[in-house]
Each structure stands twice: as structure tokens, then as C-alpha cells.
Amino acid sequence: MSLETTLDQLRQIAESVVRAEAPIIDKEAKWPQNSIKALQQEGFGGFVVPQENGGHGQGLYGLARACEILGEESGSAGLCFGMHCVGTAMIVAKATEHQKKNFLEPIAAGEHLTTLALSEPGTGAHFYYPQTQLLTSSSGGFIVNGEKTFVSNGGYADSYVLSTMGVDPDATQHEFSCVVVEEGMKGIAWGPEWDGLGMRGNSSRSLSLSNVALPEGNLLGAQGDQLWYIFQVVAPYFLTAMSGTYLGIAQAAFDVVREHLKSRVYRHNGVSLDQISLLQHRLGMLWAKIERTRQLIYHATQQYDKGDPAAVLAILSSKAEVANCVVEVVNEAMTLAGGIAYRDNSRLDVLLRDARAAHIMGPTTDILYTWLGRAVLDQPILDS
Structure with missing residues (x-):
């Protein structure tokens, strides 16, 4: 099955089960049980499990795309699925026969969730x-x-x-x-x-x-072996899962405000908001910000999957850049949508609160930029 076909199936789950559960998740601080169960039942629990162990065998590019799709509907569902995939990748990296049988095969069968x-x-x-x-x-x-x-x-x-x-x-x-x-x-x-x-x-x-x-x-x-795991497995998989999820949140905010501008009409003069040049300009800037961040994430993950060692820097920068992107996009979307976006528990309210975690989740944005600076200066990434 091609990646695009796989993602189409995942998107169907996202637009039905995940979308339906998302308001309850936020209102009740409820773990996305229905969403995760649906993903497991359709075989997505083994998304990064090797094919020989019953999984899809997807790499970072597939993980970024999957988390983006889920993040558009629910940041929590995207993150919880992503963390399962990161934990799975940790087990995959140097799996023994015992670990393949007792962890990877049940994960691929949708019978085991890890993190x-x-x-x-x-x-x-x-x-x-x-x-x-x-x-x-x-x-x-x-x-x-x-x-x-x-x-x-x-x-x-x-x-x-x-x-x-x-x-x-x-x-x-x-x-x-x-x-x-x-x-x-x-x-x-x-x-x-x-x-x-x-x-x-x-x-x-x-x-x-x-x-x-x-x-x-x-x-x-x-x-x-832990430091090997941190930089060879945790860093690329975790940063990719986070980047994809927050990219999805940014896209969701863009879609909300785009529909608002297309549907809102001033009663006093009949002018639709999508006809106002200033708002057209500002929405165009949001599109460009999201798209350049998307292309960084896609490029970084594709190069990593090909084994390019230079991809590591792009992977590090992806999470830092998407954190800036998602916070700025959701903030601006709320401004463009006006007072109705500021209602309690509006869609943009939820997205704004979810987006703010992007800078905080470690490695924080400041740490990532510091690591990048050290790397390009040929200095050790970690403090001695």
C-alpha cells in the first residue's frame, strides 16, 4: 500500500472519529480513547513498526504527514499518536527477538500502546x-x-x-x-x-x-546506550511528531479564518470580508508562513529517510520553526476573525491554547536554536 493510500485511510478516521471526539477531549480533559482505538483497529498502531514485524514500516516523512492530518482535527490526538510512534521507534531501533515478539508484534496488531x-x-x-x-x-x-x-x-x-x-x-x-x-x-x-x-x-x-x-x-x-537513543531515535522521531502535529494546528487555524473571511458580510454596505485588500494581504502572509514551514518539515524528513546526515539540522530547526509558525498563525487568525473568535471555547480558542505548548515542550525553542548554533559552529551540542 502506498503512503498516500495509507494517509487517505488515516484522514478518513481523522475527519470522522477524531473530529467528533475533539470537543469532548478539550472540554473534559479526556484522553482521546476513541481516536486512538480507531487508529489501532485500522492498523495504524504499527505505523513505524517494520513490515517484517507486521507494521507499515513508515519513516519520518510518513510520521510528519500522519501527525499533521491528526493535528488538524485534534492536537491532543496527534500528540498522543505521535508519542506512541516515538516509543515504538525506540523499541524498533535495537529490538531483540524477545522485544519483537512481546512488543512490536502486539503494537502492529493494535493490541499494545506505548509511549x-x-x-x-x-x-x-x-x-x-x-x-x-x-x-x-x-x-x-x-x-x-x-x-x-x-x-x-x-x-x-x-x-x-x-x-x-x-x-x-x-x-x-x-x-x-x-x-x-x-x-x-x-x-x-x-x-x-x-x-x-x-x-x-x-x-x-x-x-x-x-x-x-x-x-x-x-x-x-x-x-x-541512552544518549545514542536520544540523538539517533528520540530527537528525530519526537521532533517530527511534534512538528507535524503543530503544523496541523496551524493549518486548522488558517482554514477557520479563511472560511470566516469568505462568509462574513458587512450589513451596512454588503461588502464581504474576502473583498478587502488588507485582509487578503494578511491571509496571504499566513499561507506563506505555513507553507514554508511545511516544506522545511517535509524536506527535512525526506532527507533523513534517505540517510542524509545533514538532515539532522533541518530536523532540529523544524520544531523550532513550527513553534513560531503555529503561535503566530493562530494569534493572527484570532485577530482576523475578530470578537467572535474570542468567545469561550471557540475553535480558535482551543487552537490557541494547544499551539502555545509548542514552545514549551522540550527541547524548547530556545534550546533547539542553541543546539543549531553549536552544530554549525562545530561545537558539542550538549554542555560538558
Whole structure:
């Protein structure tokens, strides 16, 4: 099946199930259960799972397009699906036969939802410096102790891909590991329900882990591989999922204000807003802003899928640029729509609140631009 055919099927789900659930998601801060379930039932749970393991085998370009489609209808649904794909990509990267059978095949079958859990209290946007401990168990396997914050899909996923400190007592501060913690394991406790300003369906909850026993087969890659995962898997997949979702939100805001200008007519003189040159000019600027951001994201992801090492810089800049784009576009759309856009819980109200998270979700816009500057100056990306 071609990517375009696959995306057409996804768009049908987005325009029916996701669109119908979106108002409830925002009003009740409800996790998008119907939307995610519909995607899983139609095989999209395995979107980035290799074909040999039953999945679609899609790369970053496909992920960007999928999240864009979902983001147009619901930012939360796009983000929750995207985080599942990021967690899946982490498992795919160095999957053992055990992990293929126990995680990837159920994911592809729509029977398993996963997600990422990297952020921790006290480290802020520097999510790549975990303090969660991974200890060797005397009975075999590992013991996990620590706390994670802002875990999207928190409490609804079947597994959580965690970053931890190194196992070896002599490990350096940069030797981190990644593991898969499964829902229902003893020692897991969830914090309060998520009640955010925007992205209200994400269920971005805190996760406490107290002496959680993990089998050895739940270690991803080798001990100390976490930084490899961060820059080879998390960064490209996470930034792409975020970029696609926020691009969809920007497009949704554009569509709302475009229809407003086409349908609104002044009663005193019969002039339609779409006939006013100033408004035509300002809408044209919004289109250009969205389209140049879209082309950056598409180019970056296509080049990455081809194996071009230079694509990394474009991937980093994509999320920073789309954050600027979506906030500016939704703000301007609200201005162009006037007072009716400022009503409580209008469509642009929801989009504005969802869009604002783009700058905040780590890596933040400021961090991404700093990394870009360091990279083009041939300096180490991370602080020593």
C-alpha cells in the first residue's frame, strides 16, 4: 500500500472519529480513547513498526504527514499518536527477538500502546539527563527507582520507554540506559489527572517508580546506550511528531479564518470580508508562513529517510520553526476573525491554547536554536 493510500485511510478516521471526539477531549480533559482505538483497529498502531514485524514500516516523512492530518482535527490526538510512534521507534531501533515478539508484534496488531517517559522533576527541559536509577537485581534483571513527569498517554499506555542512569557503579554521568516498563508492574504509581491549559487530552501525568522489578529483556540496546537513543531515535522521531502535529494546528487555524473571511458580510454596505485588500494581504502572509514551514518539515524528513546526515539540522530547526509558525498563525487568525473568535471555547480558542505548548515542550525553542548554533559552529551540542 502506498503512503498516500495509507494517509487517505488515516484522514478518513481523522475527519470522522477524531473530529467528533475533539470537543469532548478539550472540554473534559479526556484522553482521546476513541481516536486512538480507531487508529489501532485500522492498523495504524504499527505505523513505524517494520513490515517484517507486521507494521507499515513508515519513516519520518510518513510520521510528519500522519501527525499533521491528526493535528488538524485534534492536537491532543496527534500528540498522543505521535508519542506512541516515538516509543515504538525506540523499541524498533535495537529490538531483540524477545522485544519483537512481546512488543512490536502486539503494537502492529493494535493490541499494545506505548509511549515515552523521559522528563523528570528538577531537570526542566534537560530531559536527556535522567536521575531515575537502574540497579542490578540480585535475582536477575533490574530494579527501577525514580520519578518521571509529563508522561503523555500516562495511565493509558501498555508500556513506557524510560531513560535511567547507568547500572554500573563506575558509570560516568553520561552513561544512561533505556528500558521498557510495562503497565501493571508492582511499584508503579500515577500522579494527579492532567488538567492543562491546552493539549488537554494528553494525560501528561507524573509517574513514580518504587523498586519496580524489570526482566533483563526489557533493557533497550546495551547498558549506557541512552544518549545514542536520544540523538539517533528520540530527537528525530519526537521532533517530527511534534512538528507535524503543530503544523496541523496551524493549518486548522488558517482554514477557520479563511472560511470566516469568505462568509462574513458587512450589513451596512454588503461588502464581504474576502473583498478587502488588507485582509487578503494578511491571509496571504499566513499561507506563506505555513507553507514554508511545511516544506522545511517535509524536506527535512525526506532527507533523513534517505540517510542524509545533514538532515539532522533541518530536523532540529523544524520544531523550532513550527513553534513560531503555529503561535503566530493562530494569534493572527484570532485577530482576523475578530470578537467572535474570542468567545469561550471557540475553535480558535482551543487552537490557541494547544499551539502555545509548542514552545514549551522540550527541547524548547530556545534550546533547539542553541543546539543549531553549536552544530554549525562545530561545537558539542550538549554542555560538558
